[in-house]
Amino acid sequence: MPKVPPRTQMVITAARLFQRNGYCATSWRKLVGTSGAPWGSTQHYFPGGKEQLGVEAIELAGANVARLIEASFANTGSPGEAIQWFFSNSAGRLSKSGFRDGCPVTTVALETVPGSRRMSTACAAAFSLWRDTFARGFIGCGLDHGVAQDWANTVLASFIGALVLARVQQSIEPLDRAATHVSLSLRSAPA
């Protein structure tokens, strides 16, 4: 496997630490130490410090989740099945991590708004990307553009909320229930 460049490794590490522990509780020292990057190079890689690294970590996490949303439509045959697949995949990851790997954006978003405009913009962009990716998936399944947008909003809010509940309850039940309820409603959605 090709070696990951140290700058990229720092972004990957930051995304994981922010997802698990949040933005405030993750110090620059911890970020550098965990990534294994040489101290001397970090200022060169990220002259904007923790905020710059944070923005890139959120962009990475945003793109990763968007790819999962795309996969959920590619691997299934209907809007309802795609939602079940996506929620179930997320539930599996959460459970496998001992209920530590929740949403990679929500905690950071809530901690940095309105204090850091750059972080807030990155978090809002990640959420928008997910919403648009859901909408594109629904449109690809034949849903009307407006209906697809409505469902994309609904699914995104349900997903973010259910993931908060699942993490706090240390149980995948909220994700399972949200997926089932949304999928059932989607079946009766006008095309």
Add this chain to the structure above:
Amino acid sequence: MPKVPPRTQMVITAARLFQRNGYCATSWRKLVGTSGAPWGSTQHYFPGGKEQLGVEAIELAGANVARLIEASFANTGSPGEAIQWFFSNSAGRLSKSGFRDGCPVTTVALETVPGSRRMSTACAAAFSLWRDTFARGFIGCGLDHGVAQDWANTVLASFIGALVLARVQQSIEPLDRAATHVSLSLRSAPA
């Protein structure tokens, strides 16, 4: 107006600061300073320190939101209207605070799980209280027990998620859209 006892004032202040800035970014010094409580008495009031104060702040916030949910059913005539009322009331509060007063539990919950079992338990209990209050409201409107539970889960996840989105986007639109979509779906729910 009767003077609020200093211990109660500390809990009220803590609930407000945690809601705005999260748990990590709110220091004990800030909590004591903002509440105006005499330094000497704080250890006496809260021998368990920030965690004990945090648990009581979450309990207070949980009870306040549950009262709002009850009011949403008392002030309206149907499940759909109750949801519209509740989301609209929450949107009004968020907007009035300059998009600072988001969910009083979510940020703290994500920051303290799994690090503090006492905080996680308090946050999970607040979410359960809201879910049960929604379910009781739906049952009071004539919905079947199981259907009411399902809708309570759906509404709770949508509310938590939409409030995250509204705060990050600095717009009440996600709450408006979630309320409209959930209310419409509720109208076609079996009783």
